[in-house]
Amino acid sequence: MPNTTYILLIVLLPLVAFVLLGLFGRKYFNRSSGIIATMLLLVSTVLAFYTAYGYFFQYGKVNGVYQKIIVFKYTWLSFSEGMSIDMGAILDPITAMMLIVVPFISLMVHIYSLSYLKGEKRFATYYAFLGLFTFSMLGLILSTNIFQMYFFWELVGVSSFLLIGFYYDKPSAVAACKKAFIVTRFADLGFLIGILILSFHAESFDFDAIVHNLSARGNSSFAPSLFGISALSWGVALVFIGGAGKSAMFPLHIWLPDAMEGPTPVSALIHAATMVVAGVFLVARLFPLFSISQPVMHLIAYIGAFSALFAAIIACTQTDIKRVLAYSTMSQIGFMMFALGVANTENSLGFTASMFHLFTHAMFKALLFLGAGAVIHFVHSNEMKDMGGLRKHLPITHITFLVACLAIAGIPPFAGFFSKEEILMAAFEHNKIVFYIAIFTSAFTAFYMFRLYFKIFWNKEAQLHGEHHGEGGFAMMLPLVILAVAACSAGFLPFGNFVSADGHPLHSELHFTFSIAPVVLAFLGIFAALWLYKNETGKSTKLANSLNGLYKAAYHKFYIDEIYIFVTQKIIFNLIAKPAAWIDKNIVDGLVNATGDGTGLVSEKIKGLQSGKVQQYAVYFLVGVIGLAALFIYLWK
């Protein structure tokens, strides 16, 4: 059994960095705050690796099966008998795997930023936010309780918000951070209601208890409820909406490309490698429950596959290199998502494949973003038109970027090949439609990645203006090299031995014949990019023109943003919020004022009665007496 203290330290050290740098960093040690944060995270990373190693090789297995170990748990807020938010730490294969990914990528980004953000005035604030993010992400992956996960889920959301809006004086960054937060919040509404539904039927928030209680047949959650769909299906579907929002699945993806307004290392950490896969992680965590509800599994498979293709098409047309990478992230997460959707408890190859791809993707996508950061650092622009021929200026970046491109394109023996083959295999066995979409998307992936590669590093020579100081420091190159090594080697891990849906080792072999088609398609994509973009020939413009309508639609991201703006501005603002404010001011408050004015008016009218003239009072008296007399006579009769 692992020791509680050091698991706690893994999570708390980044929090210490946040509090320390957030409170005192800017005033007292702005310059050295990067080193302090990196050192703290290094300790945390070492402990996390040690824990993962211990889990996988020492105590995790009992009779050949990986166990779920609750390391510790204490009640944070109790609602009623059995219903409480517990803060705890769980160790199981997917958490242990994430314990490698999250601190490792975060550490790379910490090191990289030492050089990338050098001279930034709010250096300490930046590292404080990175610490907050790392803390929240670690809390999320260690969650034992669905409410604990929601807790950290919101915290990663806010750290993402703070980091996207880091350059707060740029209006585009402000708009982007608001959009990211609000879109994911909207999805979280689904997550929250899903939690309420599931926990009500399970009578607990505990992951284990939820899975255990709800998978027992005859449970109340199986009874058909609204629209004849069982409460269980409603619950998991709503939880999936939350996951889809964080993981930028169609149609909740619109925040991710804009999120690229943040500093590039942040995009690498949050919007490529870790936070955006939280949705995949959530579905994986509740996998036994999802797999009961077949309709929801189909939904996940199709949304994942569609998002993968949709994003890949858009990625082919974008000119901002970070946006290309953002859409490629969305596309790759689509792969992970549909891999989960095509898995079930009997055949969980898709589960393992999804987690495997999550793992390898984290390595090569972080590498791509950090490489793109080095390029942006050099040319001071995100636009492809300002780049070209950079291979001579940035040799290390060039090689590592190429490695990452080969990995994401699925060329053997790079990491992406192995995980993508497994995903394709799982899809092939379960759902042919998804499989064909996926294999088609792989060709696109290779194409747009190499379009990016050739446009940056080959093509016409960039017109370089002003001062250019080479490749950035050692701190920037070291993470690139380490990640490149990981992107080359991660594929050879016998991943199925470690991570599977039920803890039993899963043996999957690569079938040579099966791999031919995807690899050939990937090469076709690369050659197409080579032919179009290696040299400035004008062929690409011609191609774009010949695809006129489609190209334009893809370039404008299929107008999804415009649809959202229409719905939010025209419908919600003009048809709900404005009338609400108007009604409140004019009708509800109008009534209050009218009551006041009415009272005033009445007293104004009748105040003349109190004139103080005795004669007048005598008249009133007389009229009163006569009136009363008349009344009495009338009654008496």
Added chain:
Amino acid sequence: MNLLLLILIPLFTAIAILLMPGKASVRWMALIGSVVQLFASLNLYVAFKNTKGVEQFAFEQQHNWFPNWGISFHIGVDGIAVSMILLTAFVVIAGVLVSWNVEKMVKEFYFLLILLSLGAYGFFISLDLFVLFFFLEVAVIPKFLLIGIWGSGKKEYAANKLALLLMLGSALVLVGMLGTYFGTGLKTFDLIALSKSPIAHEVQKMCFPLLFVGFGIFTALFPFHTWVPDGHSSAPTAGSMFLAGISMKLGGYGCLRVATYLMPDGAKEYSHIIIVLASIAILYGAFATMMQKDFKYINAYSSVSHCGFVLLGIGMLTKTAITGAVMQMVSHGLMTALFFAVIGMIYERTHTRQVNEMGGLLKTMPFISTILFIVGLCSLGLPGLSGFAAEMTIFVGSWQNTDAFHRIATIIACMSIVVTAVYILRAIGKVAMGPVKESYEVLTDANWYEKTAAIILLVGILAIGLAPMWLSDLVTPGAEIIMQKITSVK
């Protein structure tokens, strides 16, 4: 602990303020008095935690007042009251501190502030309806003067509107109380005596709506909430803080302690209406907030929405939801007080409250802007800050009702987390972020008293947000007793 201390400390502070010679000594006197009161309140919390074997109310004492009419000076506290007293103590200190630069009629200003807090403390400890009503009025009158004299904008209109609507609330409460007094035939105003004998169904049916609406007006019950935006926006900073942080809680506490506790039958009968009104307030208030341009109006309308959660929690009639309602009162009190304090600090410097006219304050006022971020995030229910724990308790408690009506109301309430995010981020984005305005380059950050006030309230917010269990444990037994009465009704 002797509960009389809680009334005597502010009373002596108020008298001492009147005797003080200069402005500075008045300020320090008020500060010292409120610090002493905070320690007394913390001491009360500790003492209350250590009492064992108390049935319901601790530290009870009863003195004859008007025995012929069944009125006695009966005081005592349970967990709910203790949590309200703690809230009041925090808000009062912060309010005294942010008013440090008030120059107009300082003595009168602080006297009224302390008097208002005296009314609130008295209200929370009373166990006799007449005493409770007495203190309720003590807490209302100073507000009229605070807005009318130290306010800004259309202050006379706002002061009148607020006073009249709150008086309407008080009048309804009074009628409801008298109805109870005569209806039961017990000829007593004693809360405990009344709660022990079942009140006839007809009496409950008549008096519950009177009491609930009466107290509800204080806590912005839809459609009687319109005093909130006007009142807040015209009040001086400390006035807004007291109004939102303390006065609105008097209503919520009254709804719970008097209306629901004494008349469980009526509560059951009318709970659907309460839920409908609360749901409207939550969502409609949030949408109305989206369109506001004045920073104080934004926070005032958001208070309508947040106080809707309090009423929703009460209307849901489950132990968890009622606990959540009380937690929401404490959380909202601290959070809104801090929000108004920050708005006041910003207004002091920029001389505008129009969010569209501001921009980039994060650069010149990092401290104030950071607090604005934190309080905004608290308002939209970020975990780790107080709003999250309270709202989640209400949601979970509401979901325990299994029928479609309660479910839909809960979902409507949940939807507000999105709308809240929209208006909060819009306001923060406009005010703190964006390009810095040139004329704002010279503005200074918070002074010592502003910083102290903000930190005190922030401590409260974090104490609930990071470890809400202590508050939940404090409140739950009180909620449980109320629930026992409700479940005992057929």
